[in-house]
Amino acid sequence: MSNEKFDSSRAPEPVGAYPHSRKVGNLLFLSGVGPRERGTKKIPGVELDENGDIASYDIEIQCRSVFNNVKTIVEDSGAKWENVVDVTVFLTNMKDDFKTYNKLYAEFFKDNQPCRTTLEIKSLPTPIAIELKVIATM
Numbered sequence: 001m002s003n004e005k006f007d008s009s010r011a012p013e014p015v016g017a018y019p020h021s022r023k024v025g026n027l028l029f030l031s032g033v034g035p036r037e038r039g040t041k042k043i044p045g046v047e048l049d050e051n052g053d054i055a056s057y058d059i060e061i062q063c064r065s066v067f068n069n070v071k072t073i074v075e076d077s078g079a080k081w082e083n084v085v086d087v088t089v090f091l092t093n094m095k096d097d098f099k100t101y102n103k104l105y106a107e108f109f110k111d112n113q114p115c116r117t118t119l120e121i122k123s124l125p126t127p128i129a130i131e132l133k134v135i136a137t138m
Contacts, residue, residue, distance in 0.1 A: 008076035011069050012036035015125055021077045023138060028079045030134040032090070034126060035065035043128055054127045059097040062130050063104040070132050071108075079136045082112045088133040094120035097129060 005019035014020065014031060021030045036043050045061025046054060071081050089105075091097050098118070105116070114134075124131050 006073075006077040008073045010038060010076060011072045012038050020073045023077065026138045028074065028077050028083075028136040028138055030070065030073055030077075030132075030136075032131045032133050033066060033070050033073060034124065034128045034131045035062040035069065036126065036128070037065070043126070046127060046129075048127060052127065054129075057129050059093075059100050059129055060104065062128060063101050066130050066132055067104065067108045070134055074134070074136050079138050083136040083138070084109075084112060084114045084134055085137055086115045086135040087117075089116065089118040090121050090124060090131045090133075091118060092121060092123060092129045094118070101130065 003022070003024050005022045007014075008020050011020055012034070018031045020033075021028055023029075034043070035045065043062070044065040045058035047056045049055040070084075074081055074084060087109075089101070091101060101118075
């Protein structure tokens with residue numbers, strides 16, 4: 001069974017010792033993906049205070065960025081957006097952000113509706129409000 005890892009030259013660099021994705025057999029597993037931009041610590045839609053904590057954020061901008069980052073990694077790993085079969089979504093503010101995230105999710109996954117689980121968590125490793133964990137077929 002194949003077992004190879006991929007790193008996209010277009011997606012944000014991982015914040016730890018892990019690849020963007022790993023192919024095992026005919027499945028592609030993505031590491032958690034956030035909305036950051038490649039080559040910078042800039043997070044679209046996030047304003048930080050002097051301590052590096054979130055002062056304000058725009059969940060729509062973050063959602064669009066994270067969906068685009070996931071799409072980039074899926075495609076750079078040799079799969080297609082339409083091959084995404086399972087999505088786990090981590091939100092730091094379910095009450096305020098779910099409606100916007102759900103609307104954008106439906107827009108991005110209009111033609112392909114993978115299984116989905118959405119969880120609220122207290123925080124993420126970087127000052128972001130959303131992260132996706134994805135499985136696709138190859």
